Amino acid sequence: MKYPVINSASYILVNTPDMVVHNGTTQTMEKLSNPDSEYIKKVPSHIRKYDEVLNYIPNQVYIGNLTPSDLKNKKLPWCNIDSKSKERFGKFGEIMPQDEFIGLLKISDSFNLVLLENSFSSNIMKKLSKHPLLGKNIAETKDGVDIELINKEINENGAEALYDNNKVIGCVKKAHDVDVNLTSHIMFENLVVKASGFLAFKHLINNTDKEVEDIDYVIECSEEACGDMNQRGGGNFAKSIAELSGANNATGSDTRGFCAAPTHALIQAAALVKSGVYKNVVIVAGGATAKLGMNGKDHVKKGLPILEDVLGGFAVLISENDGINPIIRTDLIGRHTVGTGSSPQAVITSLITLPLDKANMKITDIDKYSVEMQNPDITKPAGAGDVPTSNYKMIGALGVKRGDIERKELLNFVTNHGMPGWAPTQGHIPSGVPYLGFAIDDLTIGNLNRAMIVGKGSLFLGRMTNLFDGVSVVVERNKGSIEEEKSISKNEIKSMIAEAMKDFGNHLIND
């Protein structure tokens, strides 16, 4: 069977200190309900500088300068540990500073909604023109405007202010006078998704041997929705990102499923390639400003910096089998169905052991499980525990119940088949997919043979159903498709000869 492969992956972060303060919902809600709160007063002194965001091991793992094993046995809080890598650019992508990202918002703006102040605009475009991947896009950018016009738009016309270094340097205008789905706030959030998704896409094309013109289809899988009052989530982030990236031969669509969406998108992309509908499919997602500083109150209370100070983005290219890159086992899919039930046991069974049963595999036959790879440095101080470790314990416990491992082996299972979490808590960003970049190496030049990607989502947040959701898929070392086909044909020849010899023998006996 010819399986599709994971051709390449990219991962980007954007450090957004001012957006934590002005756009994260924990902070905006607090300002609304309790404007004089102690928390709001304390926030500015808990914001990290760009250098500190670079000097943070989980961030360096996310962009591929370090690996998950660099976090093993490191004591929390990780934010106090000096990272041996502090680079902006990494193997998978980069950690972009806020000022350049605001420039990227302008580049992503097709409807002249983003206004940037004259001097900020010219400085930032100069800075961006030196970016190794973005130079070409700068030429198309329009000039800045006077600060008076920006202030007028904010104060009189409901524009969303853009801050850098605590100073207003621009704004995002509303896109319609009365349409609640085209407000300046929604346009800002959507442009952030588009711009950060675009940055991830650019890095993906830089990381692959394919040309951008080779991309046939794009699936965007973040958590925002774009559309107007007649179609709230009409779409289409995917095509807008493809357009900006120069993927002229691609079309696309958006897939949603809360945090599970990236794994849904991965399976859909694999199916499209395997069926032959498309040869090269990109899954891409931008980041969410609403989740910036989501657990800020707990971080501040515990004397930590506000660690949710980055937007996340990623892109993965799924292509036809090249005989080299890891294959996606489209026949080994786990899914949480409507009838599965919501107990953790039912969830883990449907996602982990059902696909393994199809292949007569044990829980230990998967070398690495990539679950919700949330950074525990962020979640533990907020009382949400170490999410990946809890998941590994659950998978191990199910292994004990099935008799795959001894109970005393449970903690060894967590260590050997799990990984410490390194991804920012941006909902869809940590869910299953952060490991795909590392999986390409681990399952080709590394010594692993099989990994499982697991995505889970909390659908009840949308108030349409109380159901939970999740899907999973196995990825495997490529044995070489061409060889596979040859060996099949050799076997076929052998069996044909054997059949012919048997017939000949029967003839002799009958004669």
Place this chain on the structure above:
Amino acid sequence: MDLENQKRVKDFAEKYGAENLVVILGAAEGEAAGLAAETVTAGDPTFAGPLTGVQLGLSVYHCCEPQFKEAVDEDIYEDQIGMMEMVLDLDEIIEEMTDIRDEFCKYC
């Protein structure tokens, strides 16, 4: 505790009476279980939700505590919760829950 859940607990307490209500928690951490238990007994400690300043004093248990385990069908418990029981730090959860009940519960 989720603001929507706080609202539901408050509504149920008004509708059925606080003395007739038992809250069962499924939190995976002692601290999270303790916070939820505090919310439905002494009021929302984060001062964010509908239970802010509302001392319902409800009976509250974690689903892995013996009081709940002994009250339900053994096979169903094993099927639904047995795996999680293996994973959670039960001592920590029981300690948190007991402390909160001793201090704030009016009906336990």
